[in-house]
């Protein structure tokens with residue numbers, strides 16, 4: 286599956302959104318991939334995650350488990366782990382910091398692939414990888430459905446992206462006027478508890 290095939294799945298699901306979005310990183314963008322509209326369709330989610338699992342195996346070989354950052358990473362992490370035939374876990378924020386909770390754990394040195402939905406700046410991926418390492422896991426690779434940096438981000442381990450594209454994103458104080466004129470949406474979960 287190449288980048289165009291992946292983007293067609295997003296288009297067909299109505300998940301390639303245009304407008305004015307504030308991203309998890311605080312950057313603003315005229316494009317948002319509303320991945321939940323993709324993952325809510327089991328067959329579509331399976332097509333993407335099976336392809337991602339095959340790419341992971343082809344790149345780093347077998348792993349022991351997949352761990353994802355909540356919320357967006359949970360469904361693709363589960364589906365990808367299913368095709369890797371390994372267990373699926375996730376980290377979630379406790380006092381702002383990603384942690385393994387709910388009885389999830391890793392054995393020291395276990396080979397872990399970190400599975401994300403979308404990568405923009407790689408901040409969430411790096412935070413998730415740090416949490417896995419703190420729990421004792423050996424993160425052999427990061428994987429995602431779409432890398433919006435077009436291969437530019439460095440998450441500290443190899444990043445295996447099913448699709449790679451460069452999408453414009455701007456700091457809040459450097460918005461192009463046509464973007465600033467649109468009402469802003471904040472669709473992610475990073476700032477949810479801050480009201």
Ligand SMILES: O=P(O)(O)OC[C@H]1O[C@H](OP(=O)(O)OP(=O)(O)O)[C@H](O)[C@@H]1O
Pocket residue numbers: 308309310354355356357358401402403404405406407408409410472473474475
């Ligand atoms: O590479 P980054 O700049 O970190 O951006 C990508 C992250 O942003 C989204 O998560 P978000 O924090 O918006 O919450 P969500 O998972 O609940 O959608 C997405 O799921 C990635 O985790």
Ligand SMILES: O=C(O)c1cc(=O)[nH]c(=O)[nH]1
Pocket residue numbers: 307308309310316317318319320357403404405406433473
């Ligand atoms: O950077 C993000 O927060 C982000 C971008 C995107 O297109 N989709 C998403 O869910 N998050």
Ligand SMILES: [Mg+2]
Pocket residue numbers: 354355356357358409
């Ligand atoms: Mg997320």
